[in-house]
Amino acid sequence: MSIRLGDTAPNFRVQTTEGEIDFYEWMGEDWAVLFSHPKDYTPVCTTELGAAARLKPEFAKRGVKVIGLSVDPLEDHQGWSRDIEETQGVGLNFPLIADSDRTVADLYDMVHPNADDTLTVRSVFVIDSQKKVRLTLTYPASTGRNFDEILRTVDSLKLTSEHQVATPVNWKHGDDVIIVPAVSNDQAKQKYPEGWREEKPYLRYVPDPSK
Numbered sequence: 001m002s003i004r005l006g007d008t009a010p011n012f013r014v015q016t017t018e019g020e021i022d023f024y025e026w027m028g029e030d031w032a033v034l035f036s037h038p039k040d041y042t043p044v045c046t047t048e049l050g051a052a053a054r055l056k057p058e059f060a061k062r063g064v065k066v067i068g069l070s071v072d073p074l075e076d077h078q079g080w081s082r083d084i085e086e087t088q089g090v091g092l093n094f095p096l097i098a099d100s101d102r103t104v105a106d107l108y109d110m111v112h113p114n115a116d117d118t119l120t121v122r123s124v125f126v127i128d129s130q131k132k133v134r135l136t137l138t139y140p141a142s143t144g145r146n147f148d149e150i151l152r153t154v155d156s157l158k159l160t161s162e163h164q165v166a167t168p169v170n171w172k173h174g175d176d177v178i179i180v181p182a183v184s185n186d187q188a189k190q191k192y193p194e195g196w197r198e199e200k201p202y203l204r205y206v207p208d209p210s211k
């Protein structure tokens, strides 16, 4: 069954490179980015795990934990993590799920048989502290993901959770944001007494309220 935005993220108990975890317990009060890799000892995945490890402090600053998954056994993950450290200049600093029986891959619909009937696609799930799925991405095995973009989506999701705003095309932290249509001008006057930049009645910009 596919997982859609707003669904509750299924819980699971699995072996990882950091021991056995219960996903919900491991998340605690934080958000999580859960992402799958097609296979251990593969080149694109190696670069992605290095990028995710480098960005871990940025995710942590935002109250977000990262966790990877591959449908290979723990022994393979352990050997591969040495290669990641050697080639990417940074070691795995978050858990990598050993999902050789595909428990999690099946729960999260990460195997797309018409793309490949054994390997997982490159799935990303951003899950909030209430365990709701807030964002999903799906890439094919041959296209490495952009982890800066995943971080950017977290910034947008956190901002839009806390303020009644949306983020425009190519937005990044600190750029102006959009007042959502559900907020009337009268309500906007209360929230933004300094006013807003109105390009159309439905296109109203204010500075990033988190700045």
Ligand code: BEZ
Pocket: 038, 039, 042, 043, 044, 045, 046, 119, 141, 142
């Ligand atoms: C890779 O990570 O490089 C990869 C994995 C599976 C298929 C193609 C590429």
